[in-house]
Amino acid sequence: MAVSIEEARSGRAAGAIRSATASLRRSTFATAGLAVFAAILLAGAVAPLVIPGSIVREVNFAAKLGPPDRAHWFGTDDFGRDLFSMVLLATRLDLGAALGVVAGAIAIGTGLGALAGFVKRLDEPLMRITDVFLSIPSLVLAMAIASVLGRNIENLALALTFVSWPIYCRLMRGQVLSEKEKPYIKALRTLGVGRAPMILRHIVPNTIFPVIARAPADVGLVLITMAALSYIGFGPGPYVPEWGSLVAAGQAYIFQAPWLVIFPGAAIFLTALSLNLVGDWARDVFDPRMRS
Amino acid sequence: MGRGAEPGMVLEIEDLCVELSIEGRWVRAVDHVSLSIRRGEVLGLVGESGSGKSLTALSIPRLLPDNGRIVSGAVRLLGEDVRGQSEQAMNRLRARSVAMIFQNPTTYLNPVLRVGAQIAEAFEVNPDLLDGPASPRGISAREARRRAWRKSIEYLRLVQIPDAERVARQYPFELSGGMQQRVVIAMALARQPDLVIADEITTALDVTVQAQILGLLSELRRATGMTLLLITHDMGIVAQLADRVAVMYSGSIVECADVRSLFRQPRHPYAKALLETVPVIRGNRTVFRPIPGTMPPLTDPPGGCRFHPRCPDVLARCAGVKPDSVHLEPGHMVACHLYGAR
C-alpha cells in the first residue's frame, strides 16, 4: 500500500480537524466563547455595511440621553445618536485595532525572541533592548506618542504595539532556549539540518503556539487599554465610534443615563471574555503534545 | 483489626476493576485483579509499562489520579475495605497503615525542608509512635519535636546512611539519588506501616546504587519483618527480594505463584516469554528472545485474552473468551485457556 506525500499530508490535516472539533465538543465554555466571539466578529464586519457612517455626525440634541426603547435598543448618547449603531460601528474599529496591535506585537516579538534564543551573540543586546521597552509604562508611552503624532486610532495602535512586543519576545526566547536543548534538535543537527531551516521549520512551529496562546487574552487586554486611554482623553474624538470613548463620554451621565456606560462596557467585557475562552481552546488544539 | 479478616492477611484485593478517562472515554485499565499479601511477605508485582501495576497499587491508599476511578471490587487493608471509608479515615490509613515509595525520590522530597524534618513529620501525625516517658499532662510541643528529631536520626541510621546526624540537617538537593531514596524509605518506615508499597524504586538509580538499595531492603526485611508490595519490571529484582510473584499484562494478572515456581516453571505464555526476554549471561553467551508485537493500547484492546495476538500457543477460543483464573496448585494461579477447566 503505497502512501503518497499528498496522502500523508492530508491525513495529518484531517486528524487535526478531528481533534479540534472533539475538544470543542468537550468544553461548553470553549464553544460558548467561540460562538460569542464569532457573533461579535460578524457584527463588526456587517455593521459598516448596514449602518451608514454618517450617523456619527447626525447630532440631534433633542433626542439626547434617551433610554433604551424600541427605536433605540441601547438608547441614545449625549449627542442624540443611536447608541446601538455607535457600539456596533465601534466593533470594527476596536477589534480591528486590537487584533492589529497583537498581530504586530507577535510578529516583532517572536521574530526577535527566536533570534535571541537561537543566536547566542544576539541574545544579550536583544534582551537589553527588550528590558528598555518593558520598563516604559504603556499608558505613558501611548500618551506621548498620541500627543506628538496626533490622537487617532492608528497612533494609539502603534503606541500599544510598541509596548506589547517585549513580552512576546521574552516568552519566545525562553521557549526557544529550552527547545534548543531537546533531543530532536540534536538529532536534526546530526542529520545535517542547518541553522535557518532549524529555526524556521522546527523550532518556531514547536515553540510559537504556547506563546500565541496568550494572544486572544492579550487582544482583550489591548481593548481594555485602548478604552482606558480613551477614557483619560487620549482617544480619538467623539466623531470616531470607539468603545472606550463611548464609556468616557457616558461616565459624566452615569446616574441619569447609565446605559451609556453599560452597553459599551458590556461590549468590551464580552469581547475580552470570549477571547479568553477561545484562547484556551486554541491552545489545546494547536499543541499536539497535549493531544495524546 | 477488621471484621472477617483472615489472620495475618494484611492486604486482600478482590476482583478490582479500575478505569481511566482517556480523551473523554472510560477505558478499563485494571480488570478483575485479585491478590493478597500476608504479614511479613514480599509480593512482587511484575509487568511492563501500561500493564496496570501502578494503578493497582495506587488503589490501595486510594490515590488514583484525577482521571481514574475504582469501578468495582474490594480492596481490604487489614480486613477493612478502603472503598467504603471516609476521606478522614483514608488519611489515617495513609498516615499509618500504608506507606508508598515511588520511583523518583527527588520529586517526592520537599526541596525546602531539611531531610530530618521530613522524616519527623511522621511523628507529628502519629505522636503515639514517639517513645520515651510521657508525663501525665502530655509532653510539651518542644519535647515532642526533640524526640521526633532523635527518632528521625535513628531511622536514617536504619537505612544505612552514614553520619546520620549531619545528613538529617541537610536539604534534599544536597544528597545524591541513592541517599534521597534511602531517606524516602526511612520516611516510609518511620510510620511503622502495616504495608509498604514500592513502585519501581530503583529504576532511576545507577546499577551499583540499585544493588545497595536492594541489599538494604533485604536487611530491612530481616530486621523489621516488613510486608512489601514490590512493583517492578525487572525480573532480577523480583528474584532477589520476592517471596511470591504476580505477573500482570494489560490490566490482568496472568500468573501468580511463589517465586521459585514461577522462575522454574512459568505456565502462562506471557510469563514464560517475559522471562526469556531478559538477557541472561549463560556461560559464554547471552541468551534472550524478544516477544513479537507490542502491548495493546488500553483504548483498543483485543477481544478475549488480551495477550492472544502475541501468544505463541494461542488457541481458537483465546480470541473470543477471556480466560478465568485457575489454581493449578494451592498458591499457583494462572489465567490461560491452556490450563482452563473444560
Add this chain to the structure above:
Amino acid sequence: MSGPPLLDVTCLTKHFPVRTGFLGRATSQVRAVDGLGFQIEAGQTFGLVGESGCGKTTIAMLLVKLLEPTAGHIRFDGGETSGLGRQAMKEFRRQVQIVFQDPHGSLDPRQSMLSALIEPLRTLGIAADRASAADRAREALELVGLGPEILRRLPHELSGGQRQRVAIARSMAVAPRFMVLDEPTSSVDVSIQAQILSLLADLKRRRALTYLLISHNLVVVRHMSDVVAVMYLGKIVERADAATLFTEPLHPYSAALIRAIPVPDPDATVSAALVRGDVASPVRVPSGCRYHPRCPFAESVCRDVEPPLAELAPGRHVACHFPGVARDSPS
C-alpha cells in the same frame, strides 16, 4: 584486523566550565571526559559502560560533533574530524549517525514520519527530489520492520518501540558506516528492548556497520559487543574483549558493576555490593585513582597516584594498582 581503525580517539578531553560568581567567571570545571583514548575497528561493536556522570554521553556528543573537544583528536577513517568545511561536514554526517536514548524526544513532535525521514535525505544531498526521497524513506521503514502506514503518523501516535524504529530508520536512510547507539533500549520496555537489539544486530550484519554501543545495562552490552570499555569519572578504567571482561573483570569497579546486576534466578546467591557510597561528581574529581573513595580495596598509593591505563596483555587494558584484587574477595 587489517588497516587503520575506523575510529581513532586520542587524549580526548572535554571540560565544561561551572560559572558562578559575580561576573560569571568559571570557578571550576566539570571534567566530563578527561584525556581518554580508544580505537574501534571497522565491523566491530564497541561497548562503553558506566554509570551516571562517567562521561559516556559526552563521548557520544563529541563523536557526532554535537560538541567540540577541549583537547585531543578524533580521527574517522584516517581523517581528522575537527575544522571540517561544509561539504566535508556533510560527508561526515552521512557516514556517522547516532541513535538517541529517548525515542519520544528524538522526533520533532509536529513532523509526520514521512517528513522526518525525507528531511535528512534532502539536507545531506542524498536524494535529488522528493519522489526519490520518499522511495528511500519507504525502504528505510521496511528495513526496520515498519509498514508505509507509519508515514502519515505523528510521533505521539506511535508506541515507544515504533518511535525508536523510526529514529533508527532515519539514520539508516543516509547509509552510514558508523553508528553511535546512546542507550538505545533504556527508555523502552523489556520486551521491546529485545526487539530493538535484534533489529540493531540484524542491521549491522546486513549493512556492514560499526557500532559504538553506550549503555549502563551491562547485560545488553555483553550481548551485543565485541570489545567493552568501562568508564568512571571521565576515564576508561578497563578495556577488554567482551567475553573476557565479563568472566574475569580486573578492575574493582568493573567487578562491582557486574556483580550488581540482579540475576533473574531466585536461588542465585546475592553478593554483597562491592562498592561504597554514591557515584562521585565530575566537578570534584578525587585525587590519585578516581575510584579510590568507593573502592573497598583502596590503599594509600591509590589516594596519591593515578594509575595509568596499562596493557597487561594484548587487548587487555586496566587502570588499577591492584588489578584482579576483586577476584579473590568472597561473593
